[in-house]
Amino acid sequence: MSVAHSSETVPAHVPTGRVYDFDISHDPLLKPDLHLGLLELRKRAPEIFYTPRYGGHWIAQGHDAVFEITHNHEVFSSFQGLRAMIPIGVDPPQHEDYRRVLLHAFSPRTVTAMTETIKSLATELIDQVAARGSCEFVSEVSEPLPVIVFMKMLGLPLEMMAPLRKLIITALEEGDPVKREATFDEQLVMLDPVIRERMANPQDDILSRIATADLGGRRATFDEMQRYLLLLANAGLDTVVNAMSFATLHLANDQDLQAKLRADPALVPDAIEEFFRRYAVSSIGRRVTRDFEFRDVTLKAGDRFILLLPAASLDENVHPDPGAVVLNRENPPITFGAGVHRCLGSHLARLELRILMGEWLRRIPTFRLDPAKAPRSHAGLVYTVDHLNLLWDGAESKP
Amino acid sequence: MIVKVDAARCQGHGRCAVEAARVYTLDAEGHCAVNGRTIPPELEEEARIGVEVCPERAIALEP
Numbered sequence A: 001m002s003v004a005h006s007s008e009t010v011p012a013h014v015p016t017g018r019v020y021d022f023d024i025s026h027d028p029l030l031k032p033d034l035h036l037g038l039l040e041l042r043k044r045a046p047e048i049f050y051t052p053r054y055g056g057h058w059i060a061q062g063h064d065a066v067f068e069i070t071h072n073h074e075v076f077s078s079f080q081g082l083r084a085m086i087p088i089g090v091d092p093p094q095h096e097d098y099r100r101v102l103l104h105a106f107s108p109r110t111v112t113a114m115t116e117t118i119k120s121l122a123t124e125l126i127d128q129v130a131a132r133g134s135c136e137f138v139s140e141v142s143e144p145l146p147v148i149v150f151m152k153m154l155g156l157p158l159e160m161m162a163p164l165r166k167l168i169i170t171a172l173e174e175g176d177p178v179k180r181e182a183t184f185d186e187q188l189v190m191l192d193p194v195i196r197e198r199m200a201n202p203q204d205d206i207l208s209r210i211a212t213a214d215l216g217g218r219r220a221t222f223d224e225m226q227r228y229l230l231l232l233a234n235a236g237l238d239t240v241v242n243a244m245s246f247a248t249l250h251l252a253n254d255q256d257l258q259a260k261l262r263a264d265p266a267l268v269p270d271a272i273e274e275f276f277r278r279y280a281v282s283s284i285g286r287r288v289t290r291d292f293e294f295r296d297v298t299l300k301a302g303d304r305f306i307l308l309l310p311a312a313s314l315d316e317n318v319h320p321d322p323g324a325v326v327l328n329r330e331n332p333p334i335t336f337g338a339g340v341h342r343c344l345g346s347h348l349a350r351l352e353l354r355i356l357m358g359e360w361l362r363r364i365p366t367f368r369l370d371p372a373k374a375p376r377s378h379a380g381l382v383y384t385v386d387h388l389n390l391l392w393d394g395a396e397s398k399p
Numbered sequence B: 001m002i003v004k005v006d007a008a009r010c011q012g013h014g015r016c017a018v019e020a021a022r023v024y025t026l027d028a029e030g031h032c033a034v035n036g037r038t039i040p041p042e043l044e045e046e047a048r049i050g051v052e053v054c055p056e057r058a059i060a061l062e063p
């Protein structure tokens, strides 16, 4: 499993002082608690360092370094080769046309109009577990909600919900990129007819909007439609699922904050903002396009970067006492990225979390972790809560 | 919250106005036209998005 820390994977242009052996997916530092592990990483490794793992790559873990990199798309390209997802894997100037097509669908106005829909879905899911006194939060609440919301936004036929949801969840769980690609192909088998249908016969949904949008004097091709849809289906879902799960995990452990939010639900939005920072879930990749001097580091064309946003959101220079959960911090976090690719779905994510957390606290009494079933999480490009067993007052753990 | 736009940095990409249209507007040349504007609390989040997406880092927010 562990790759030897060998000079083969540390190229000559990387000075020894910049090398720190860190496995973004399996590092022992990340156990038992991913984010506490990152706080420790911040003490041990420089803001920008090189790890020999996975063929060797740079890691940026400081807020400012990440901000600069995401603002310099000429040197730090988002193009990762093969089937580039749209718009996340496409660089400017082409990126701008691609992104513009989606702006309306994810704007604060459009998203706010979905409040009632999301609320009724959330209450339905919560009511299914409320009387039981316990639940496995991920599979019963945080996973179904964003998936169903997404299906509705795309206007996918109801009978497709169950099978497509299963495929998306399989993709979310699949760590191996090659196998993940295979599940994308399976999703497309199901989605292709819908794409064809909307291209021929546009309606009032996101897919039709993409199909009829002006991409610099032309329409999207079938292949582009697929690359849009795969990104929306896969990148916008596990992020929300896990942001919800980490926030709820925190509240299960922090009875003071839980009581405070129950007493004053108007604080929920501020708490969500802080959970986005304290428990950032996704890291992103960039590729260096040309030799470049960056903050005392010499980069070579072709070098790969992982921007460790969950660590950058814990940067003590920007967020003092970064491990504490403090409402109304001064600086916004870098959880949603920055620069031209800054997350388009943040309004939707925020709304889903606010509604879910608000309804959860209203309908479920004081809850805590089930002592018989400890939660489990794992690292990767998206930090994931595998399961989160909760018990609420008056209930006992069931085997 | 007040928006500060550094005119020397702003290159007229118009990203701010596209991504956060309720906060940012452009002048006839396409440069950001809201220097000094006071932002109501409900638009603060969008104001921040302008800061985050501006490729020239021309926008700053003051309390």
Ligand code: HEM
Binding pocket: A070, A078, A086, A087, A088, A089, A099, A102, A231, A232, A235, A236, A237, A239, A240, A243, A281, A282, A284, A285, A309, A335, A336, A337, A338, A340, A341, A342, A343, A344, A345, A346, A348, A349
């Ligand atoms: C808590 C939840 C979420 C987190 C933490 C998150 C995080 C991110 C990050 C860090 C990026 C930047 C990627 C890069 O620079 O390479 C991004 C981009 C993106 N996100 Fe999200 N995201 C979330 C929810 C969503 C949702 C709900 C959607 C909508 C379905 C969505 C759609 C997108 C899209 C389309 C992009 C690409 C934008 C572009 O390339 O111009 N995200 N997200």
Ligand code: SF4
Binding pocket: B005, B009, B010, B011, B012, B013, B014, B015, B016, B017, B030, B031, B032, B053, B054, B055, B056, B057, B058, B059
């Ligand atoms: S995005 Fe930045 S550079 Fe572009 S118009 Fe707005 S302030 Fe100016």
